[in-house]
Amino acid sequence: MSSTKRTHFKKIIEELDLTKLDAYIISDSNELNEIKSNALAKNPMATIEYAPISFDIQSLINEVNELLIYSPVEVKDEPLLSSSSELYQWGLTGLKYYSQNPHVSICAFCGNPIKPHRIDELNRFYSNEAARLRTRINNLIHRLNALSEEISYQKNITISTNDIIESLRIKFDVKKAALVKSISEIGNVLNSIISNLNSKIDSYLFEKMPALDFPKNIWEEYQSCVKDLLSIIRIHNSTVADFKSVKDKAISDLKKHCVARVLKEREYTAARRRKERQEREIQERNRELTQLKSLFESLQAELKSLSKGKDNLNRFIQLFLGREDLEIHTTEDNFFILKRGNAIATRLSEGEKTAIALSYFLVNLESLKADGELKKSIIFIDDPISSLDANHIAQVSSLINSFFFIPNGNSVIDNFAQLFICTHNFEFFSFIKDAHNIKRNNNSSQCRIFMLQRKSERCVEITKLPNTFDKYNSEYLFLFSEIYKYYKAGCPIEMSYMMPNVIRRFLEIYTRIKLPGNHDEIDNRVRRLMKDGVNELKILHHFSHFTSLERVTKHSEIILQLPDITADLFKLLQKDQDHLNSLIEGI
Secondary structure (H helix, E strand, C coil): CCHHHHHHHHHHHHHCCHHHHHHCCCCCHHHHHHHHHHHHCCCCCCCCCCCCCCCCHHHHHHHHHHHHHCCCCCCCCCHHHHCCHHHHHHHHHHHHHHHHCCCCCECCCCCCECCHHHHHHHHHHHHCHHHHHHHHHHHHHHHHHHHHHHHHHHCCCCCCHHHCCHHHHHHHHHHHHHHHHHHHHHHHHHHHHHHHHHHHHHCCCCCCCCCCCCCHHHHHHHHHHHHHHHHHHHHHHHHHHCHHHHHHHHHHHHHHHHHHHHHHHCCHHHHHHHHHHHHHHHHHHHHHHHHHHHHHHHHHHHHHHHHHCHHHHHHHHHHHHCCCCEEEEECCCCCEEEEECCEECCCCCHHHHHHHHHHHHHHHHHHHHHCCCHHHCEEEEECCCCCCCHHHHHHHHHHHHHHCEEEECCEEEECCCEEEEECCCHHHHHHHHHCHHHHCCCCCCCCCCEEEEEEECCEEEEEECCHHHHHCCCHHHHHHHHHHHHHHCCCCHHHHCCHHHHHHHHHHHHHHHHCCCCCCCHHHHHHHHHCCCCCCCHHHHHCCCCCCCHHHHCCCHHHHHHHHHHHHHHHHHHCCHHHHHHHHHHC
8 A cells, every 4th residue: 555545544533533443334335336326426407496296185185085975956857957967057158148137038948948947957957966066066077177287287297217417316216116006096086076976966975985095005005105206305405515525525435434444344433443552551660669758758848747746646646545655756867657555566455546647647648737728728537436335436536627727715716617527426417416616506507517429339329317316326226227217118138138127127226125134136126025926037137147149140039038027016116105106206
């Protein structure tokens, strides 16, 4: 391939979305032939004018049926005139003449005198309902004959196949032949209607004839053929009017089709993806190396800063732990060691780890506070009391309540841009919610409390805090609210998988309240309270522990017993109706 062709080929590739090559490949052979024809077209052609006849077939059928089913009142019949529409018209013409020329009293046909009472009889014959019906039918037959001639004329479509652009010629020939066939069928139907109208005049003028039904499929086929033919002509005229742009687009589409087909056959996209993936991996490794270097330098700087703040760090650690045996010492090379007494500290408890991490965090915040940067900071504290006992939880809550606020007379000022505190611990939540400096804004837009609810493995939703948490510092009341909603909703299966743990935890608290001195298993405590029997409770334990890999691959039929367990729970609660009523009021 020459360099010029390679450059042109590369330019076309750059115009393609290589992830969607199939979108450029034209699989329909007719469409591909049409595009080739447009791309190879040399001279623009003339536009075409075509105006198909239009008429309301339903209104026409309605008018025909109105006349066919109409039966006029009979008067004295003139058999000779009634037997032939030609004689009928001849007699009507003669009557008009003698009515307009009363001085003429001799019949021009037979030469006999015309008596006045005969003129009266003929006037009554021609002026009655039957006469008017004949006139209407004759007028309609005349219109139908004219319409039939117009439709027949359409069969001789003067547009030649050579008048149409090449890409549409095959379609045009097919649709033109279909339209000619459809016109012939409509002409046959119109002739049949005319024949029925003539029969009405000649033989059934005073009788009802069956109504006609125009075959819908014939009319719909005619409309469809006209529509298709007009569509082809519009495309032809549009292409002719914009010949250059249509030709250029066809050439572009054809090039992209050819290039995309070649690329797909040679698996170009997969090879390019491999190359790009390798380049990205190299860039990612280089970026990670740069980040590690930056992190190392940052940690070195932090260690120096930590050395300066050692006393504050130890102060916080001892405050949280309530003892002085654990202490941080700095080394000459700006590293630190953690000692318990005079020995290096090992085997730290989870509570000690939490206290050290939180202390380090607060020392950094104090540094920001000293520089006046804390007020500009967004602070996020995630469960700072993990593994701490109740006394230490209270200390952490008190520290947060005072650390982030500046006294200002009888009020306080926030010393942060935004403060977020997250926790799984109800006790810590209660302390924070009731803390003086936080509680002061609890009813305003400045301090809001929310709950995070996991909707799926990768989706967590921020929701409004349930009234149970907002009004009461009670896990017990919250658990009951979840069970009550589940029970009132009819125990829906989609809520069932979380309920065994909720019910089990609620029963643990409830049975401890009712039987504080009983140390049996929860099942025995429930049976003792129920007395008159209870459903098997193993479902509550089954879903509280992951015991086998089989649970991963299928549903458990045990979950279907949960509505019965829930019903038993409410039977148990109904034994102490005052307590149950109080729970319902509480939620």
